[in-house]
Amino acid sequence: MLAKSSSPHIHTGLSKQKIMYMVVLALLPATIAGIYFFGIPAATIIAVSVASALATDILMQKLTASSMRWLNGSAVLTGLLLALILPPTVPLWIPALGSIFAVSLGKYAFGVGNNIFNPALIGRAILVISWPQFMSGWINPDGVTAATPLAQKTSLFSVFTGNVGGCIGETSAIALLAGGAFLIALRLIDWRIPAVYIGSLAVLMTIAGKDPLYQVMAGGLLIGAFFMATDYVTSPLARKGRIIFALGLGVLTFIFRFYSSMPEGVMYSILLMNATVPLIERYTKPKPFGK
Amino acid sequence: MNGIHPAEKKEVRSAVTYSPSAVQLVLSQNCGCPPEPIVKEGDTVKKYQKVAEAKGNVSVPLHSPIAGTVTHVSDSIHIDVEGTSEIRPKRKDYTRLNQEKIIEVIRKAGVVGLGGAAFPTHVKLQTKVKTYILNGCECEPHLMADHHVMVTYPEEVITGLRILMKASGATKGIIGIEKNKPDAIQALRKHAGEGIEVRPVPTRYPQGAEKMLIHTLTGRKVPCGELPCAIDIGMNNVGTAKAVYDAFQGIPLTHRVFTVSGSVRKPVNVLAPIGTTARELINQADGYEKQPAKVLFGGPMMGVAQDSVENPVTKACSGITVFSAVDQRMAEPCIRCGRCVEVCPMHLLPTTLVKLIRNKKFADAKETHLFDCFECGSCTYVCPSNIPLVHYLRLGKQELRNACQK
Numbered sequence: 001m002l003a004k005s006s007s008p009h010i011h012t013g014l015s016k017q018k019i020m021y022m023v024v025l026a027l028l029p030a031t032i033a034g035i036y037f038f039g040i041p042a043a044t045i046i047a048v049s050v051a052s053a054l055a056t057d058i059l060m061q062k063l064t065a066s067s068m069r070w071l072n073g074s075a076v077l078t079g080l081l082l083a084l085i086l087p088p089t090v091p092l093w094i095p096a097l098g099s100i101f102a103v104s105l106g107k108y109a110f111g112v113g114n115n116i117f118n119p120a121l122i123g124r125a126i127l128v129i130s131w132p133q134f135m136s137g138w139i140n141p142d143g144v145t146a147a148t149p150l151a152q153k154t155s156l157f158s159v160f161t162g163n164v165g166g167c168i169g170e171t172s173a174i175a176l177l178a179g180g181a182f183l184i185a186l187r188l189i190d191w192r193i194p195a196v197y198i199g200s201l202a203v204l205m206t207i208a209g210k211d212p213l214y215q216v217m218a219g220g221l222l223i224g225a226f227f228m229a230t231d232y233v234t235s236p237l238a239r240k241g242r243i244i245f246a247l248g249l250g251v252l253t254f255i256f257r258f259y260s261s262m263p264e265g266v267m268y269s270i271l272l273m274n275a276t277v278p279l280i281e282r283y284t285k286p287k288p289f290g291k
Numbered sequence: 292m293n294g295i296h297p298a299e300k301k302e303v304r305s306a307v308t309y310s311p312s313a314v315q316l317v318l319s320q321n322c323g324c325p326p327e328p329i330v331k332e333g334d335t336v337k338k339y340q341k342v343a344e345a346k347g348n349v350s351v352p353l354h355s356p357i358a359g360t361v362t363h364v365s366d367s368i369h370i371d372v373e374g375t376s377e378i379r380p381k382r383k384d385y386t387r388l389n390q391e392k393i394i395e396v397i398r399k400a401g402v403v404g405l406g407g408a409a410f411p412t413h414v415k416l417q418t419k420v421k422t423y424i425l426n427g428c429e430c431e432p433h434l435m436a437d438h439h440v441m442v443t444y445p446e447e448v449i450t451g452l453r454i455l456m457k458a459s460g461a462t463k464g465i466i467g468i469e470k471n472k473p474d475a476i477q478a479l480r481k482h483a484g485e486g487i488e489v490r491p492v493p494t495r496y497p498q499g500a501e502k503m504l505i506h507t508l509t510g511r512k513v514p515c516g517e518l519p520c521a522i523d524i525g526m527n528n529v530g531t532a533k534a535v536y537d538a539f540q541g542i543p544l545t546h547r548v549f550t551v552s553g554s555v556r557k558p559v560n561v562l563a564p565i566g567t568t569a570r571e572l573i574n575q576a577d578g579y580e581k582q583p584a585k586v587l588f589g590g591p592m593m594g595v596a597q598d599s600v601e602n603p604v605t606k607a608c609s610g611i612t613v614f615s616a617v618d619q620r621m622a623e624p625c626i627r628c629g630r631c632v633e634v635c636p637m638h639l640l641p642t643t644l645v646k647l648i649r650n651k652k653f654a655d656a657k658e659t660h661l662f663d664c665f666e667c668g669s670c671t672y673v674c675p676s677n678i679p680l681v682h683y684l685r686l687g688k689q690e691l692r693n694a695c696q697k
Contacts, residue, residue, distance in 0.1 A: 003585045003617045004598050006682035008668030010297055010432070010591040016623055016675045067621065113624040190629070232628040237640060239633075288660045289637045290502065290515040 019188055020073025026182045027080055027227065029175035034168035037141035038088035042168045046083040049095035053079025056103040064108060078102050081120040081227060084169025085220060085267070086127075089137030098123040117274045118234050121267050128264065136263070138165040148263065149218035159217040166219070173217035180226035189230040192239065193246045197225045200250025208258055221253065224266035234274045241277075241284040248273045292503055293636045294495045295669045297592070299471060300432040302558040303550055306439055309575050314566030316342065316353055316368040320605035321409035323349030328368055334361045338377035339543055342368050351401040351411045356545035356564030367603070370566075380541030385454045390416075393458040400538035401606075405547060406437075406499075406528030407589065409607035412535065415527070416458045418520040423461035424508060425452050427468035427475060427529045428492065428499030431590030434610045436548040439560045440530050441468070441475035449482045451532030454539060459525045462486065466529070467504050469494040496592060497667040501526055503636050515663050530609075550610030551576040553591075554583065563604070569611050570600040581615040592668045623676040631670035631680060637663045641670035641680045648687035653694070656687045664688075 035043045057075035061068055079099050086095055102123030107115050128135045140146040146165040149158070158164045162172025170176075183189045201221065202212035216222070229235060229249055236242050249269050256265030319325040326343035336342060336355045343353035353368070358376045363369035385393055398413035406426055425448065429437040441448060452464050464487040468476050471494040480489045492498055492507050502513045505524055513519050519526050527535075534544050545564055549572055552558035556577035563572060569586060573579065587594030588608045604611070631641040639660055647656040664684050671680040 002583065002596065002598055002600075004596045005585070005617070006679055006685065007587075007589075007594055007596075007666070008592045008671050008681065009585060009587060009594065009596070009612075009614065009618075010672065011618060011677070012295075012297075012673055014673070014675045015620070015677070016626060019628070019675055111624070113626045232626050235627075237627060237629045237632050237642065286632070286638045286640065288515055288639055288663045289506075290512045290517075290663070291660075 017069075017073045020077050022186060022188055023183065023227070024073065024077050024080060026179035026188075027077075027084065027169070029178045030084060030169040030172060030223065031080065033162050033172035033175040034084060034088075037162055037171060038139075038168055042088045044092060045086060045088065045090060045095050045168065046080065048092050049083035049086075049099050050076055050079035052096040052099035053082070053103050056100045060104055060108040066112070074107075075103060078107070078119045078123075082123045084223060085120065085124055085167045087135060087137045087139075087166075088168050089139055090134050094127055094131065094134055098127045101126045113233055115233055116277070117271055118228050118231050121228060121271055124267060125271060128267075140165045149214075150257065150263065151261075153214070156211075156214055156217070159214060164218075167223075170220045170223045173222055176222040176226060180222070183226065183230075189226070190239075190242055192242050193230045193235060194225040196243050196246035197229055197249045197253075198222075200247050201253050204250065204254040205258075208254070210258075215257070219257075219263070220266040224270055225249075228270055229273075234277065236277050236280050236284065238281075238284060238286050240286070241280045244280050244284060245273055245277065248276065292495065292498065292507060293634050293638065293669070294497055294503070295634050295672050296495055297432050297672065299494070300552070301435055301438070301471065302433065302552050303435045303439075303560050304558070306443075306548070306560040306562065307575055309561050309563040309567065309571065310357070311372070311564065311567045311571050313359075313362075313369065313371045314355070314357055314564050315568070315603035316355070316370070316566045317603060317605050318343060318353065318366055318368070320353075320565070320607060321351060321403040321411065323347070323351070323411055323414070326350055326353050328364050330361045330368065331364055332361055335359070335373070336361060336370060338375070339380070339545060340378055341543070342370075345398070349411055349414050351398060351403055351413070352543075354401055354543040354545050356566060382541055383539045385457060385539050390458050390460070393454060397458070397535055397538050400534070400543040402531065402534045402538055402544050403606050404528055405530035405534060405606065405609070407593070407607060407609060409605070412527065412531060415520075415525065416455065418525075419460040420520055420525040421461055421523040422463045422465065422509070422525070423452065423456045423459055424505065424524060424526040425464070425466040425529050425532050426499055426501070426504055426526055427466055427472070427479070428504060429472075430469060430494070430496045430499040431592055431594075431609075432496075433552045433558075433612050434550045434590045435552075435560060436550045436609050437529050438472050438475055439548050439550075440533050441472070442478050444533050444536075445478040446482045447536040448479065448529050448532045449484065449487060451534070451536035452487060454535050455525065455527060455532060456486070461525060464488070465490055465508050467492050467508050469498060496669065497636055500636060500665060500667060502665075515660070544606060547606065549604060549608065551613075552610065553613040554580045554615035555613050556580055565606055566603045568601050568603050569597060572604065572611055573600060573613065579613060579615070583613050583615060584617045585614040587612040587614070592672070593666065618677075620677045622678045625676055625678060628675060630673040630675065634669040634673050636667060636669065637665070639664055641684070642678075644687065645678065645680050645683040648683050648690075653687055653690050657691055661687055661691070
């Protein structure tokens with residue numbers, strides 16, 4: 001029997017799962033750096049977060065009668081990403097709950113592929129609003145309670161290597177840049193988003209008289225720019241839209257950082273710009289060839 | 292140019308000529324009105340004899356590639372080989388004929404585009420243009436029929452182009468050939484001459500698509516919904532140019548080159564008559580490597596999967612591609628990765644179009660430029676969720692066409 005299916009009859013072989021696991025791989029340097037600087041507590045937070053994400057994902061697949069995938073790369077990624085943007089001092093029920101919210105409310109509530117907001121950030125936002133007392137337990141890598149690099153200036157070298165306080169995965173600029181470069185080289189993310197986001201923030205900070213390099217490497221900017229703003233579902237489809245999206249991110253993050261003392265500027269910027277994506281797409285439709 | 296870079300798989304290293312013992316000439320094998328049979332069962336026909344007469348302007352006659360007896364006439368004419376009588380080809384000198392007469396010779400020879408669309412060439416030539424382009428790209432993986440024609444009959448291709456230029460009024464001729472065919476570029480350059488330029492173009496898919504090639508060669512864009520003649524450009528496949536040359540040697544379009552490749556033992560170019568079955572052509576490639584799972588008329592990107600290898604080839608078929616395995620992966624929900632948007636050569640939004648079509652919003656799909664899609668398959672090739680995008684796009688177009696006809 002000969003198969004009669006529609007053209008084309010060949011494929012690159014790239015699958016969704018492969019992409020998800022490549023992004024997890026790209027986060028490995030930051031994960032290792034986080035465990036190196038913050039020790040076993042960081043490792044357990046990551047493990048609990050990923051496990052909870054996988055369990056929630058399996059439950060959601062059953063509830064939505066989808067074909068079962070036990071080790072869904074997308075769930076592993078959400079769990080890992082959430083853990084990396086949590087302080088290393090959180091009690092373990094925080095990442096567990098956060099992953100449940102991220103996977104169920106952040107992803108499946110909208111239907112797979114239709115979520116408006118970045119799932120890991122939704123999880124984090126719910127945690128920050130509900131249990132703020134647990135969500136700002138910043139410590140230095142040597143275990144001493146300390147402020148984050150944005151609140152209290154340290155050296156450029158410290159934010160570059162990650163020897164500072166902050167969330168588990170956001171502190172080491174070099175680890176995140178390595179991961180980001182990997183993703184761009186393999187064309188797994190559109191380089192325009194991190195380039196325009198980071199670039200516009202750096203330019204605005206320079207104009208405002210702040211050190212652009214320090215601003216870029218401190219806080220959640222790098223992990224946000226490379227791993228969350230570039231999330232496929234929640235960013236615009238086409239080139240022009242992505243550039244405007246990234247510009248909006250740069251401007252918002254600048255405003256939050258420059259005018260307010262609240263942390264999480266990157267998180268709110270991304271969530272707000274996520275909401276504008278349908279609007280951006282409506283006004284930046286590519287012109288067909290020959291129009 | 293947006294596009295993709297699939298593995299070229301240009302595996303053919305030899306060419307053979309094949310003469311079957313019977314042919315099945317499908318009447319509806321090109322664009323326009325199918326011709327009407329003028330023979331009946333039991334009739335004896337000579338090689339090159341006309342067996343079906345064109346009906347209307349957008350139609351071409353059909354000729355028999357073999358001498359023999361007509362055994363069946365319905366929606367195809369079946370002829371069994373018998374004897375060797377042949378209508379003697381009568382040469383014509385195109386330099387002494389005016390445009391109308393040249394076009395009439397081409398029409399009478401049953402020439403249609405051999406690049407895949409099979410549009411009657413004489414109709415194309417009725418619109419006068421300034422530049423004539425020959426498409427020697429052959430960007431589909433596996434296919435090497437055009438390559439064979441360019442390397443084996445370069446003089447004939449050039450003469451064919453000159454005939455097309457005279458008939459259409461074009462003063463400038465360009466032949467676009469992908470860089471992966473240096474021997475073809477060299478062969479055609481040797482015979483090119485005054486007014487004709489051979490231009491290598493980058494090797495990528497779909498470089499050989501009409502609008503894409505025009506843009507690469509001239510920098511100009513064919514307006515949406517229009518034909519190249521709207522910007523004074525005419526285009527034909529190199530194989531068609533050779534068929535035009537043959538027409539002026541008195542030989543109608545009855546044979547062409549077919550590339551048989553893929554999961555066959557010896558990929559080969561076969562010069563064979565229209566109407567040969569796929570099975571016979573595959574035999575020329577020493578048969579299957581393994582049990583075949585899919586047999587295509589055409590290349591892997593735009594070829595049509597066949598239900599049987601007894602199907603006969605037509606003027607529109609450039610080759611046969613055999614697959615021994617079929618992709619079994621299920622489609623998953625779209626994740627808006629945007630890869631389809633990045634690769635679409637027409638700068639469309641395949642994922643958005645498919646979502647509209649799946650939700651039966653056909654009018655919206657039409658508004659979103661559904662009909663600018665020429666089904667190249669680049670979007671489906673890259674989709675990580677394995678969504679059959681081209682399938683849905685075709686569905687949408689069919690629904691809109693049906694609604695139009697009501």
